[in-house]
Amino acid sequence: MANWFIQASYFVVAVVFILGLKAMSSPVTARKGIVWAGYAMVAATVVTFFTPGLGNVGLMVLAIVAGGAVAWWSGKTVKMTDMPQMVAIYNGMGGGAAAAIAALEFARGEIHDPVVATLAVLGALIGSVAFSGSCIAYAKLQGIMKNAFRLPQQNMVNIGLAALTALLGLAIVVSDQPSSTLIVLFFVLALALGAILTSPIGGADMPVVISLLNAFTGLAVGFEGYVLGNPALIVAGIVVGASGTLLTQLMAKAMNRPITNVIFTPISGAAAGGEGEAIEGTMKEFSALDAASVMRYASKVAIVPGYGMAVAGAQHKVWEMAQLLEEAGVEVVFAIHPVAGRMPGHMNVLLAEAGVPYDKIFDLEEINADFPQIDVALVIGANDVVNPVARTDKTSPIYGMPILNVDMAQNVIVVKRGKGAGYSGIENALFYKDNCRMLYGSAQDAIGQVITHVKALES
């Protein structure tokens, strides 16, 4: 009876998860979706306590409370700009949990069926890669690990290590009672593989990697679900694995970077520095007063925010400025590149936080054709996503990446902290264009000054 009830509950939970994900793919129902899924998760956890023959309950409760509390507190307190690395680390923990499940099943010596053993090993491998890879991704985005490092012959090392790990996995599958040395070695190599795969990847490729690792964790959970004979885990895991793969493809497409390129030929500062044609011309400086008057007397202004605006926490100031301009009769729109921020959609989240209505926010496809009719494009802390060499210079590492064509606007004002190159280390030809002016300073200060001047022009 108890078992029947538990199985029925798991079934309902799986259905609610799918409906929740479905709801999360529309802005109107998204919030309901996560709340439903949340209830389903609580229900699944509670009924699991009634599993017949469940021991170690005290330890279990302790682990749930400790893990849940740490994550709950860190999730509540993290700043919106730091969300991507939090998603990465929670995802890594899920992968780690899946790998630990496999480890425990092997330690108990309960796995004898070759199919079960294969899926357990696969789940352990993928889960371990997701765990260590996500930890590296977290460290990079958090700024703990500054430099992308590439080993000599990185791709050969990757392939060799992957092959060796797979070989050990195979050895575990074929041996009926694998030795603990073999199992430990397998996990060590799998964890090393995740770290080594992820460490050379940097810059704009990071969101794709996080999304890919998210799909990996889903798969690992699905495989371990099979090992445990739990269809709820299979369904939830595989659904996430498939949707995560699709999301990864959408992101990679937005950057015109095939996933294989992301992993095998990362854009990194060192690699990018030597390539690309030299750019001629000079950067022309603008004052906050000039910027304020040009925008105040324009008829249409497009604001192009990037990660620089987000780290400066300037989105509220930017929206305040936009509202002032609108009161003065200027049409203001926001143009968002799909990978602005650190993840697709991250910038929309940040603008929504500042209170910018959706109907002022335009995607790349929606706005790119309009730039010639736009009087002023104000670029705030964005760099690579507005770099015209992506259109013109075949030798550039970002050639072919879709960009916002701000250089086609009548005037371009770039708010930038200093004269350095972008996150990917590539020189930006936009800054040297005749219609482009540079407004140096942190986004917060620069926009604050512009606001003061716009107000002064009104009185």
Place this chain on the structure above:
Amino acid sequence: MEGFAALYIFMLAAFTGYEVISRVPVILHTPLMSGSNFVHGVVLVGAMVVLGHADPEDPVQLVIGFVAVFLGAANAAGGYVVTERMLAMFKGGNKKEGGA
């Protein structure tokens, strides 16, 4: 579980995952990734089951089981909180909430 029945479940779940989010607007990519990150937090259930059947006399099993449940719980709780925080900003549709 019977091998082929499981294979069918894998296949159908994969198509479901693909279809369910195929028409998602870009603004929801990050929240949706975070939401799916939460959904695979159900690994907690699996972790609880294995810890529940671990040998109470074997400290190695207990430690691995504890780690599994701890990580699973963190995945679920953290995934929920960050997704909910992101999506909370989308409530109220196009309503202006003012600046600052």
